[in-house]
Amino acid sequence: MIDLNFKDLEVDCMLISGLPNVRYLSGFTGSNGLLLLSDDTHDAPILFTDSRYQIQAAQETKGEAKVHLVRSCPLSHAAAKVLAKKRYRKIGFEKGRMTYQQYLELKEKLPLNAELVPTGGVVDKLRMVKTPAEIDRIRRSVLTNSKAFESAKKAFKHGVTENQAAAQIDFQMRRYGAERTAFETIVAFGNRSALPHARPTANRLAKDELVLIDMGACQDGYASDMTRVLFLEKPTPKIASLYRAVLEAQLAAIDAVREGVKAHQVDQAARKVLAGHGLDKHFVHSTGHGLGLEIHEAPRLGKKDKTRLERGMVITIEPGAYIEGLGGVRIEDTILVTKNGCEVLTPTSKELTSL
Amino acid sequence: MIDLNFKDLEVDCMLISGLPNVRYLSGFTGSNGLLLLSDDTHDAPILFTDSRYQIQAAQETKGEAKVHLVRSCPLSHAAAKVLAKKRYRKIGFEKGRMTYQQYLELKEKLPLNAELVPTGGVVDKLRMVKTPAEIDRIRRSVLTNSKAFESAKKAFKHGVTENQAAAQIDFQMRRYGAERTAFETIVAFGNRSALPHARPTANRLAKDELVLIDMGACQDGYASDMTRVLFLEKPTPKIASLYRAVLEAQLAAIDAVREGVKAHQVDQAARKVLAGHGLDKHFVHSTGHGLGLEIHEAPRLGKKDKTRLERGMVITIEPGAYIEGLGGVRIEDTILVTKNGCEVLTPTSKELTSL
Numbered sequence: 001m002i003d004l005n006f007k008d009l010e011v012d013c014m015l016i017s018g019l020p021n022v023r024y025l026s027g028f029t030g031s032n033g034l035l036l037l038s039d040d041t042h043d044a045p046i047l048f049t050d051s052r053y054q055i056q057a058a059q060e061t062k063g064e065a066k067v068h069l070v071r072s073c074p075l076s077h078a079a080a081k082v083l084a085k086k087r088y089r090k091i092g093f094e095k096g097r098m099t100y101q102q103y104l105e106l107k108e109k110l111p112l113n114a115e116l117v118p119t120g121g122v123v124d125k126l127r128m129v130k131t132p133a134e135i136d137r138i139r140r141s142v143l144t145n146s147k148a149f150e151s152a153k154k155a156f157k158h159g160v161t162e163n164q165a166a167a168q169i170d171f172q173m174r175r176y177g178a179e180r181t182a183f184e185t186i187v188a189f190g191n192r193s194a195l196p197h198a199r200p201t202a203n204r205l206a207k208d209e210l211v212l213i214d215m216g217a218c219q220d221g222y223a224s225d226m227t228r229v230l231f232l233e234k235p236t237p238k239i240a241s242l243y244r245a246v247l248e249a250q251l252a253a254i255d256a257v258r259e260g261v262k263a264h265q266v267d268q269a270a271r272k273v274l275a276g277h278g279l280d281k282h283f284v285h286s287t288g289h290g291l292g293l294e295i296h297e298a299p300r301l302g303k304k305d306k307t308r309l310e311r312g313m314v315i316t317i318e319p320g321a322y323i324e325g326l327g328g329v330r331i332e333d334t335i336l337v338t339k340n341g342c343e344v345l346t347p348t349s350k351e352l353t354s355l
Numbered sequence: 356m357i358d359l360n361f362k363d364l365e366v367d368c369m370l371i372s373g374l375p376n377v378r379y380l381s382g383f384t385g386s387n388g389l390l391l392l393s394d395d396t397h398d399a400p401i402l403f404t405d406s407r408y409q410i411q412a413a414q415e416t417k418g419e420a421k422v423h424l425v426r427s428c429p430l431s432h433a434a435a436k437v438l439a440k441k442r443y444r445k446i447g448f449e450k451g452r453m454t455y456q457q458y459l460e461l462k463e464k465l466p467l468n469a470e471l472v473p474t475g476g477v478v479d480k481l482r483m484v485k486t487p488a489e490i491d492r493i494r495r496s497v498l499t500n501s502k503a504f505e506s507a508k509k510a511f512k513h514g515v516t517e518n519q520a521a522a523q524i525d526f527q528m529r530r531y532g533a534e535r536t537a538f539e540t541i542v543a544f545g546n547r548s549a550l551p552h553a554r555p556t557a558n559r560l561a562k563d564e565l566v567l568i569d570m571g572a573c574q575d576g577y578a579s580d581m582t583r584v585l586f587l588e589k590p591t592p593k594i595a596s597l598y599r600a601v602l603e604a605q606l607a608a609i610d611a612v613r614e615g616v617k618a619h620q621v622d623q624a625a626r627k628v629l630a631g632h633g634l635d636k637h638f639v640h641s642t643g644h645g646l647g648l649e650i651h652e653a654p655r656l657g658k659k660d661k662t663r664l665e666r667g668m669v670i671t672i673e674p675g676a677y678i679e680g681l682g683g684v685r686i687e688d689t690i691l692v693t694k695n696g697c698e699v700l701t702p703t704s705k706e707l708t709s710l
Contacts, residue, residue, distance in 0.1 A: 052639055184534070
């Protein structure tokens with residue numbers, strides 16, 4: 001079990017309600033869980049879950065947490081009883097990962113002298129810098145994703161639908177070892193690529209159209225994330241120059257990454273290149289994000305994020321430009337921050353590729 | 356846009372933060388959105404989202420909501436500004452679908468005379484009874500799921516892994532029209548089926564083992580859900596009698612469903628049959644749940660849910676019994692509640708099937 005720094009938190013205990021955080025700390029992967037960690041090292045961590053997970057919780061936590069099975073009441077009520085019994089006074093909770101309702105459920109069952117202390121991003125901050133074991137898992141997820149891309153590429157023929165191509169991608173990911181996709185695969189043909197989060201449709205691929213693919217595997221719990229743009233036959237000159245501009249921005253952002261640099265400086269590097277091409281107003285999202293047990297984690301590589309990059313962080317670099325009626329281009333890799341730069345984990349080519 | 360009953364709510368407006376509720380009311384399917392509905396019919400609904408969804412939000416809401424694009428601040432801050440400008444005093448919010456942090460973000464930006472009123476399940480309750488258009492979508496999702504099951508059945512051969520079989524199921528779902536699975540497909544061989552929420556592994560299927568498959572499609576946004584148990588060759592007498600007991604319980608529960616019956620009475624019907632076989636303590640979850648835009652919706656067919664079933668509700672019926680070391684059996688259909696009983700939407704056979 002990973003320890004929290006209770007001194008800085010100024011609480012007697014922490015209730016962890018975000019499921020990825022519960023998993024990170026305890027190993028438990030179920031869909032219903034609440035983890036209680038105490039400042040007192042004599043108190044073992046307690047995992048509250050329901051009876052569906054009786055066997056699984058014991059297996060996954062490997063004896064490092066006491067499993068407390070809850071029947072027919074909210075987990076928060078069961079937790080409140082334990083908190084009261086242990087006479088904790090200052091009870092930290094994850095304000096960004098607890099609903100207002102759970103907060104009320106806790107409050108109404110706690111003694112009057114117990115105080116609920118909202119904390120923000122305690123575990124999320126820990127999770128930003130990955131352990132070597134986590135980096136290994138992300139590497140495997142990235143490789144699975146790229147292998148699936150290569151295998152699925154042959155599906156992109158004249159007349160294939162976005163849905164069919166996406167189904168092929170998802171199947172190949174599973175075949176290479178992913179337990180699922182890390183997010184709903186995006187396949188967008190032609191000018192639908194101008195929607196940064198297009199869902200696949202029954203649209204068919206036509207000659208000279210561009211294909212935007214945004215895909216990520218989830219393997220052994222860990223996410224990968226990659227975007228590539230392909231062309232069926234020949235891109236128009238406009239699209240080809242859009243592609244070159246976005247690639248230039250992506251390479252500039254990668255070049256800006258190293259330990260000590262601020263997240264917003266990496267975003268700035270991409271934005272500056274696109275501004276040079278008159279495309280900055282078409283770049284409608286941030287340059288990237290952390291990833292790991294979740295597909296979107298801290299830091300966010302946006303205009304305002306002052307997070308200092310540290311070695312061991314794994315982030316995406318994915319500038320894009322979207323022009324309604326014409327199309328959109330985004331190019332994305334998963335990268336590992338190192339002391340003097342970064343390692344691009346994604347092995348897939350970014351050359352302008354005609355199918 | 357579906358109307359809320361503001362009189363009963365005693366609020367001037369409602370902030371909808373649960374994404375499936377945002378989708379239900381406005382049509383918007385993006386991953387970041389906040390919907391503001393007002394009691395004043397002159398005030399159009401406002402959908403707050405970020406610039407990634409500029410084009411998509413306009414398309415999906417079909418002009419029924421004003422799209423308010425938010426740049427570089429939480430959606431709740433942008434919403435608070437609008438709420439203050441419109442001088443709303445009593446602002447309803449979804450306590451079960453808003454984090455404590457969002458609540459704080461709203462509160463700190465609102466004028467002192469504005470009151471945040473926690474409401475519970477307002478839209479969730481509306482969603483329990485499906486519209487004819489929703490029932491059509493669920494029917495299609497159920498059929499896709501059952502077709503995928505039939506096609507994937509041939510994958511269950513001696514030596515196949517749980518992962519490979521699950522990948523085949525997911526691929527077939529996509530092939531028949533699902534945009535994704537409604538949840539992570541469960542394939543559990545042998546005694547791993549005793550884990551009600553087992554994740555597929557690299558375990559290989561052996562002779563005389565049972566196969567538990569829990570699968571659901573998500574098609575056009577709507578979920579289906581089905582569990583079946585198959586046998587590679589012949590089940591042991593113990594497993595065969597476990598299967599018969601669970602099937603008897605499932606049929607009894609289906610028989611108990613009709614408009615006017617309470618949810619817990621359906622649960623009771625299944626539990627009573629399993630108790631007759633001495634299996635009640637091995638039935639560690641509730642008998643079923645509503646489904647629709649989400650895989651788990653109200654009502655919950657558990658021991659304590661007093662919800663009156665209404666025609667048009669779509670629910671699962673899925674009793675099970677799990678014996679550590681031996682195995683587990685669960686049998687599940689998606690059904691539609693009618694005036695005098697129910698319609699079992701799932702067409703897949705429940706005969707004890709040897710592969």
